[in-house]
Amino acid sequence: MAYTANKPNAPDTRELRAKIPGWGVDLDPGMRPAAKKEVYDPASTGAHWEVPEQQIATFPRERSTEHREITPVFGTACPPKGLSGIIRRAAYRHWSEGQTMHWLALMFADRIDVLESLVVDLFRGKPDNFLAEWGIKAELTRHGFKSRFGRHRADTWRVPLDVLMLASSSLLVLGAGYVMVNGFKSMLAPPKRRWLFG
Amino acid sequence: MRAMVYRGPYRVRVEEKDMPTIEHPNDAIVRVTCAAICGSDLHLYHGLMPDTRVGFTFGHEFTGIVEEVGSSVQSLRRGDRVMMPFNISCGACFFCARQLYSSCHNTNANATAAGGMFGYSHTAGGYDGGQAEFVRVPFADVNHAIIPEWMSEEDAVLLTDACPTGYQAAEMGDIKEGDVVVVFGAGPVGLFAAKSAWLMGAGRVIVVDHLDWRLQMARTFAHAETLNFTQVNDVVQHFKDVTDNLGADVCIEAVGAEADGAGFQHLATVKMKLQGGAPTALNWAIDSVRKAGIVSVVGGFGPLFSAVKFGDAMNKGLTIRTAQCSVKRHWPRLFQHVKNGVLKPSAIVTHRLALDEIAEGYHMMSSKLDNVVKPLVFPRAA
Ligand SMILES: NC(=O)c1ccc[n+]([C@@H]2O[C@H](COP(=O)([O-])OP(=O)(O)OC[C@H]3O[C@@H](n4cnc5c(N)ncnc54)[C@H](O)[C@@H]3O)[C@@H](O)[C@H]2O)c1
Ligand SMILES: [Zn+2]
Ligand SMILES: [Zn+2]
Numbered sequence: 001m002a003y004t005a006n007k008p009n010a011p012d013t014r015e016l017r018a019k020i021p022g023w024g025v026d027l028d029p030g031m032r033p034a035a036k037k038e039v040y041d042p043a044s045t046g047a048h049w050e051v052p053e054q055q056i057a058t059f060p061r062e063r064s065t066e067h068r069e070i071t072p073v074f075g076t077a078c079p080p081k082g083l084s085g086i087i088r089r090a091a092y093r094h095w096s097e098g099q100t101m102h103w104l105a106l107m108f109a110d111r112i113d114v115l116e117s118l119v120v121d122l123f124r125g126k127p128d129n130f131l132a133e134w135g136i137k138a139e140l141t142r143h144g145f146k147s148r149f150g151r152h153r154a155d156t157w158r159v160p161l162d163v164l165m166l167a168s169s170s171l172l173v174l175g176a177g178y179v180m181v182n183g184f185k186s187m188l189a190p191p192k193r194r195w196l197f198g
Numbered sequence: 199m200r201a202m203v204y205r206g207p208y209r210v211r212v213e214e215k216d217m218p219t220i221e222h223p224n225d226a227i228v229r230v231t232c233a234a235i236c237g238s239d240l241h242l243y244h245g246l247m248p249d250t251r252v253g254f255t256f257g258h259e260f261t262g263i264v265e266e267v268g269s270s271v272q273s274l275r276r277g278d279r280v281m282m283p284f285n286i287s288c289g290a291c292f293f294c295a296r297q298l299y300s301s302c303h304n305t306n307a308n309a310t311a312a313g314g315m316f317g318y319s320h321t322a323g324g325y326d327g328g329q330a331e332f333v334r335v336p337f338a339d340v341n342h343a344i345i346p347e348w349m350s351e352e353d354a355v356l357l358t359d360a361c362p363t364g365y366q367a368a369e370m371g372d373i374k375e376g377d378v379v380v381v382f383g384a385g386p387v388g389l390f391a392a393k394s395a396w397l398m399g400a401g402r403v404i405v406v407d408h409l410d411w412r413l414q415m416a417r418t419f420a421h422a423e424t425l426n427f428t429q430v431n432d433v434v435q436h437f438k439d440v441t442d443n444l445g446a447d448v449c450i451e452a453v454g455a456e457a458d459g460a461g462f463q464h465l466a467t468v469k470m471k472l473q474g475g476a477p478t479a480l481n482w483a484i485d486s487v488r489k490a491g492i493v494s495v496v497g498g499f500g501p502l503f504s505a506v507k508f509g510d511a512m513n514k515g516l517t518i519r520t521a522q523c524s525v526k527r528h529w530p531r532l533f534q535h536v537k538n539g540v541l542k543p544s545a546i547v548t549h550r551l552a553l554d555e556i557a558e559g560y561h562m563m564s565s566k567l568d569n570v571v572k573p574l575v576f577p578r579a580a
Binding site: 002003007008009010011013016019020021022023024025026027029031032033034035037038039040041042044045046047048049050051052053055056061062063064066067070071072073074075076077078084088092097100103106107109110113114116117118126128129130132133134135136137138139141142143144147148151152153154155157158161165166169173 | 225
């Protein structure tokens with residue numbers, strides 16, 4: 001009972017040991033590798049350098065303002081490009097990780113990136129197939145209905161909402177993509193002369 | 199090579215991409231033989247993690263075969279069968295020297311709040327991940343283990359994240375003999391946390407979720423008691439009732455930013471992105487633990503603020519422990535547990551997919567279809 005000094009319902013540890021494979025093998029904190037949070041042991045890591053060699057940057061690599069300089073290694077997966085790239089670079093240049101604006105700008109750039117990529121890949125001949133990319137087939141092959149309904153799941157109430165949000169945001173993306181494609185086309189097309197009287 | 203790429207929230211596809219190259223003398227290129235989809239990948243997939251770029255390849259849990267090594271790599275050769283921790287660490291910085299590999303200061307140019315990770319957005323360093331045929335492994339001398347002869351590939355891939363993360367979650371709970379441990383979340387991480395709590399001598403382990411098949415697995419795989427939170431009016435009251443009004447000694451949060459259970463919170467956070475995540479399960483943990491107890495948080499949240507009940511945490515004098523798992527640190531002990539049969543990580547694998555099925559795989563994991571617990575991806579059909 002919480003109202004007296006003893007711990008309530010102390011379990012029978014012999015019974016637990018018999019019932020549960022491995023019960024108590026790491027009861028001694030000494031057996032737990034990270035029980036002590038910090039263990040100074042630089043020789044154990046496999047590193048044979050004190051300061052790692054510097055990876056060469058082939059493009060201006062963005063970095064957190066909280067770093068003194070670019071780290072010795074860094075990812076080169078998707079260099080910033082387009083409008084989203086400009087926003088991302090600004091987000092890294094202007095705000096530390098402590099500033100909400102840093103993260104909001106990055107989130108905003110993520111959405112712009114989706115739009116830009118939609119249009120660019122259309123022109124690259126790799127148009128997005130939304131149905132395939134959503135993996136909607138899994139609804140059939142992986143028992144969409146049976147998995148969700150009649151099973152006391154806490155998330156079934158929001159299924160219609162999820163669908164609605166996905167549909168509306170996709171329409172928005174597609175619509176904006178359409179406008180961008182058209183704008184782009186008319187930029188490339190020879191200027192039309194429009195005289196007032198044909 | 200072929201790789202999974204992100205196209206936008208809820209959309210992924212397989213694309214032909216350039217082969218990764220040696221970009222640093224201690225890099226290796228690994229041909230991926232097995233990769234996993236993780237609950238963490240869902241935060242990227244749903245567009246919740248800032249700086250997730252279109253064209254980026256996810257995947258921080260994988261095993262493979264060394265294809266090529268850079269000039270300074272000493273401990274690996276072409277053809278070695280390897281597993282990588284999800285962390286990318288340099289082995290030499292302030293944090294690595296103290297075995298805090300997940301906090302490496304030399305591998306994430308984009309943020310100082312976390313070390314580099316494979317396939318986890320630019321906020322974790324911008325490294326393409328392992329849901330692909332090939333992957334670049336930086337600091338290869340630090341970030342690998344040769345898979346022992348006796349270990350199966352599926353056990354190995356689960357040891358790259360989910361299993362050590364669950365173990366560390368229990369470890370951070372500083373469990374004492376006979377403790378009552380409540381684990382929120384019966385995903386891979388929660389299941390391993392529950393299992394590990396017994397290894398550390400817990401007296402009672404209770405796992406909370408709303409997905410019946412996962413709770414079933416918590417009972418069979420992890421020998422735990424279970425609570426389907428949709429079956430009680432008030433989770434916190436329930437835990438006070440079943441602990442003689444004391445509360446649990448340790449609560450483990452293995453749910454993260456996309457918790458269900460409080461509709462308004464889910465809407466405001468996951469849907470409207472007004473916070474860094476829905477701290478529903480975290481708040482349940484804070485309120486269900488006893489005064490002066492420990493809350494161990496491994497669930498992933500975004501870098502924005504979340505409405506956490508900090509007043510309760512302070513009044514109760516709680517210890518809150520958190521971490522991205524330092525995977526490598528746990529390998530020696532966990533390898534022993536797997537070898538001795540104390541742990542069988544691959545027992546939670548439910549699906550094995552080809553790379554071409556990746557979009558369906560993500561949809562299934564995100565919508566939790568077909569009794570999914572842990573799906574694996576095999577980038578090359580055998
Ligand atoms: N710290 C680390 O190093 C680390 C490593 C891996 C994963 N993670 C994080 O751990 C979390 C879990 O990972 P996973 O792979 O098991 O994910 P998962 O999505 O498979 O599991 C999450 C589980 O939580 C359940 N859940 C939802 N709301 C809940 C609530 N209010 N109470 C109880 N359960 C609830 C879901 O039904 C689901 O079964 C994720 O947030 C992931 O990002 C952290
Ligand atoms: Zn993971
Ligand atoms: Zn380091």
